[in-house]
Amino acid sequence: MKRKALYLFTPLLLFTSYTTIWAQKTKRPNVVIIYSDDVGYGDVSCYGATKIHTPNIDRLAKEGIMFTNAHATSSTCTPSRYGLLTGQYPWRKQGTGIAAGDAGSIIKEDQFTLADLFQKAGYQTAAIGKWHLGLGGANGPDWNGDIKPGPNELGFQYSFIIPATPDRVPCVYVENHKVKNLDPKDPIEVSYKDPIGTDPIGTAHPEQLTMKADLQHSGTIINGVSRIGYMKGGHKAYWNDESMSDVITSKAIEFINNNKAHPFFLYFAIQDIHVPRVPNPRFKGKSGMGARGDAILELDENTGKILKVLDSLKLTTNTIVIFSSDNGPVLNDGYEDGAVEMLNGHTPGGPYSGGKYSKLDAGTRVPTLIRWPGVIRTAKVSDALIGQIDLIASMAKIINEQLPANAAPDSKELSDVLLGRSQKGRTSIVEQGMTGLAIIRDNWKYIPPHPGATIMKGKNMLLGNAPFPQLYDLQNDRAEKNNLAKEYPEKVKELSQLLTDIQQSKN
Numbered sequence: 001m002k003r004k005a006l007y008l009f010t011p012l013l014l015f016t017s018y019t020t021i022w023a024q025k026t027k028r029p030n031v032v033i034i035y036s037d038d039v040g041y042g043d044v045s046c047y048g049a050t051k052i053h054t055p056n057i058d059r060l061a062k063e064g065i066m067f068t069n070a071h072a073t074s075s076t077c078t079p080s081r082y083g084l085l086t087g088q089y090p091w092r093k094q095g096t097g098i099a100a101g102d103a104g105s106i107i108k109e110d111q112f113t114l115a116d117l118f119q120k121a122g123y124q125t126a127a128i129g130k131w132h133l134g135l136g137g138a139n140g141p142d143w144n145g146d147i148k149p150g151p152n153e154l155g156f157q158y159s160f161i162i163p164a165t166p167d168r169v170p171c172v173y174v175e176n177h178k179v180k181n182l183d184p185k186d187p188i189e190v191s192y193k194d195p196i197g198t199d200p201i202g203t204a205h206p207e208q209l210t211m212k213a214d215l216q217h218s219g220t221i222i223n224g225v226s227r228i229g230y231m232k233g234g235h236k237a238y239w240n241d242e243s244m245s246d247v248i249t250s251k252a253i254e255f256i257n258n259n260k261a262h263p264f265f266l267y268f269a270i271q272d273i274h275v276p277r278v279p280n281p282r283f284k285g286k287s288g289m290g291a292r293g294d295a296i297l298e299l300d301e302n303t304g305k306i307l308k309v310l311d312s313l314k315l316t317t318n319t320i321v322i323f324s325s326d327n328g329p330v331l332n333d334g335y336e337d338g339a340v341e342m343l344n345g346h347t348p349g350g351p352y353s354g355g356k357y358s359k360l361d362a363g364t365r366v367p368t369l370i371r372w373p374g375v376i377r378t379a380k381v382s383d384a385l386i387g388q389i390d391l392i393a394s395m396a397k398i399i400n401e402q403l404p405a406n407a408a409p410d411s412k413e414l415s416d417v418l419l420g421r422s423q424k425g426r427t428s429i430v431e432q433g434m435t436g437l438a439i440i441r442d443n444w445k446y447i448p449p450h451p452g453a454t455i456m457k458g459k460n461m462l463l464g465n466a467p468f469p470q471l472y473d474l475q476n477d478r479a480e481k482n483n484l485a486k487e488y489p490e491k492v493k494e495l496s497q498l499l500t501d502i503q504q505s506k507n
């Protein structure tokens with residue numbers, strides 16, 4: 001009798017479990033990461049900026065969670081992006097420093113990426129905006145042929161990218177495997193050593209420049225701005241700096257529109273507010289803070305456009321939107337664009353010290369907002385310690401997809417924290433500055449002794465280097481002014497040991 005009942009029930013059970021799985025699959029949320037560039041903890045109004053107003057970014061804080069202790073992997077771009085996409089600390093791998101504009105692909109095709117995760121789960125995936133993770137084989141890309149490997153070999157089905165940075169040649173967009181609008185009769189050549197071609201360069205023709213640049217940024221002049229590196233050819237393919245943010249935003253909107261019926265993952269790496277800061281003329285003078293402030297307004301407006309298209313397609317409820325930045329803020333990053341002179345009392349790093357390139361907290365502690373209406377309670381603030389490196393393991397859990405063995409070795413599964421169900425984040429995280437590592441554990445921060453310069457010349461940037469150990473209590477000393485290493489030698493020992501252990505693990 002019992003057995004018979006079981007037989008009768010089995011198909012029903014199978015049917016219900018099948019429908020649950022089916023429901024889970026079909027309800028998988030879309031995921032949009034708006035990954036801004038060089039935006040500091042204090043650069044947006046929801047994090048306390050008063051001299052500038054960012055209503056669209058603030059909307060994400062009102063409708064989601066604002067994290068106060070969330071970290072980019074590194075205080076520069078290439079390693080941070082590497083960490084976010086692979087879930088591996090970049091300092092474990094050679095060649096993950098700031099990439100030249102003609103570097104080969106840094107992530108190898110057999111490495112599992114965040115985009116692979118979504119693609120495996122049946123999502124449509126796209127990388128739009130700044131790439132800066134190298135393209136092509138070991139010798140770099142063939143700009144006039146098929147540019148690969150690149151994002152399309154790393155899990156993104158569609159890509160529309162700025163190959164490196166807006167201040168590096170070649171100043172062209174790459175769509176999937178091709179330079180957009182390339183005239184085959186005017187092939188591109190790129191050099192990061194000696195000048196090539198006949199186009200004017202910054203050192204020889206300063207009179208052609210719209211802004212003065214330092215020596216590194218005095219290569220080929222394109223649209224009145226001298227860049228890092230030299231390029232020849234490709235004239236019809238040049239991007240337009242003033243419309244760059246709008247162009248890539250419209251590509252992002254197009255991708256969302258085209259995929260409204262599928263689950264999609266959009267990695268939208270908007271180039272604002274990286275140098276050269278050439279926001280669209282409609283923002284000129286609007287912030288009262290010069291080009292850097294105007295670029296923040298552009299970033300905010302284009303973030304708003306992404307949120308609006310989700311609203312208009314009724315996708316807001318089922319889309320996770322993450323807003324963050326790849327590293328902390330910098331004022332003069334090679335061009336005299338008024339960022340220093342017109343700062344007007346604004347504090348780009350908020351209460352934290354340092355910024356881009358630095359081991360001090362403003363280097364990696366960045367604005368981080370997550371919204372998923374209906375799932376995340378609104379207007380929450382979370383002080384949990386999280387890293388961008390944790391996205392891959394956490395997203396795997398959220399979309400109910402397995403990570404392959406050995407994938408994302410440093411990524412911690414913190415989905416409950418990301419979704420506001422728990423405040424228990426990491427206990428420790430390694431922060432990477434341009435001159436080495438630091439570690440945070442339970443609000444204690446340790447920076448090992450380093451012989452490097454304390455200030456980065458020309459940028460007036462505190463790097464966090466000192467020839468002696470540094471220990472800070474971040475709870476009571478957010479600016480890292482009061483070195484407690486002598487008072488707490490045991491803490492120094494513990495944290496130094498922990499850093500060594502993490503460095504030696506998982507190699």
Ligand code: NG6
Pocket residue numbers: 037038076077078098132165167216217228274275327333334
């Ligand atoms: C640096 C550049 C800086 C910027 C940075 C990359 C010099 C002196 N400075 O090497 O202007 O391009 O690289 O920025 O060349 S990042 O946000 O992409 O890491």
Ligand code: CA
Pocket residue numbers: 037038076077274326327
């Ligand atoms: Ca950056």
